Amino acid sequence: MSQVQRGARNRRTPYYAATQRYGPKGFTVYNHMYFPIRYDSFEAEFDALLSNVTIWDVSVERCLEISGPDGFQFAQLLTPRDLSKCAVGQAKYVLICDSDGGIVNDPVLTRMDENTFWFALASSDALLFARGLKNAYPELDVTIREADVAPLQVQGPKSKDLMRDLLGEGILDLKYYWWRHAEIRGIPVVVTRTGWTSEVGYEIYLLDSSKGGQLWETLMEVGAPYGVRPTGPSDIRRIEGGIFNWGADMTYEHNALEMGLDRLVDLGLTDDACISIAAYRRIRDAGVLRRIVGVELDGEPFPELNNVNWPASTARGGDAVGLVTSAIYSPRLERNIGFCWLPVEHAAEGTGLQVETEWGTRTATVVPMPFVDPEKRIPIS
Secondary structure: OOOOOOOOOOEOOOOHHHHHOOOOOEEEEEOOEEEEEEOOOHHHHHHHHHHOOEEEEOOOOOEEEEEOOOHHHHHHHHOOOOHHHOOOOEEEEOOEEOOOOOEEEOOEEEEEEOOEEEEEOOOOOHHHHHHHHHOOOOOOOOEEEEEOOEEEEEEOOOHHHHHHHHHOHHHHHOOOOEEEEEEEOOEEEEEEOOOOOOOOEEEEEEOOHHHHHHHHHHHHHHHHHHOOEEOOOOHHHHHHOOOOOEOOOEOOOOOHHHHOOHHHOOOOOOOOOOOOHHHHHHHHHHOOOEEEEEEEEOOOOOOOOOOOOEEEEOOOOOOEEEEEEEEEEEOOOOEEEEEEEEEHHHOOOOOEEEEEEOOEEEEEEEEOOOOOOOOOHHHHO
């Protein structure tokens, strides 16, 4: 594929012009916006993330805003995670699920006030899903819109140094998965202690979209002593950390219990509080038939992230029983790693598989995940 046609229906982020000055090597389209995916090799960007500090434009994670007098009630309808346990000023990783339990999106939610919530969306049209759901609850006084905010990520072990220099020592007190308002050289922002890397990091939500270039260059200037680099998302690190990608590793055809994300489902919610909770009780009682598991794959290092899903079988030449959805080479682990959907009877650790990859047939083994830091001590530190 040599060219993807541009057009006005695909939007540019507030940081687009600034990113062009740093030579992005590729883009994808995510939530109808151009998303820079890398500026260097996967390995070089992975090394920068582990060693210094990286910034990357994630404005494509458009924020679905739920507000109004009944905002809490409507937000709870969307997710099976109990939002009464999320304080104002706090963030939570949640799933937006349909009435059958299918995962429509997996955003980070921030509770902005008692009845206002932001959902930083993966690449699915969850805003339209929410607006459609509102038609089933005409009595609720709620406003549903796309908030005009633009997040970017500041990630890596030296992210704290950069943020301290920007905002002072007080920002270091910000707890993991909490947020606060701030100003960076007069630019209004919301800062969260979140990220898509399993590393120490922050996200900065720009509240004035006209200041995207100014904010980007400020981060590059202040981060220079710490080796700051613009990057795309690190698939190496997110697979090491067991972070799933909606649209690749899961879709509306999958549910939280199959994903091993039981902690995101509060079965104590009443049926009328959340549209998916009754389905999740049925799924729990029936048991799941498939699971997503970690796999290690033998042979030469994969040259890049897989471009298509790979069929997996339990015997050479046998019928496919599973599907590898994400796979890449980890320089740190010195092995190929990935995620694979399998029937539960083939999902036990140690199960051997044959996988038909883009680079030939490989032998794979089911292993525990996350592959690195299973207790998430790094991002919390």
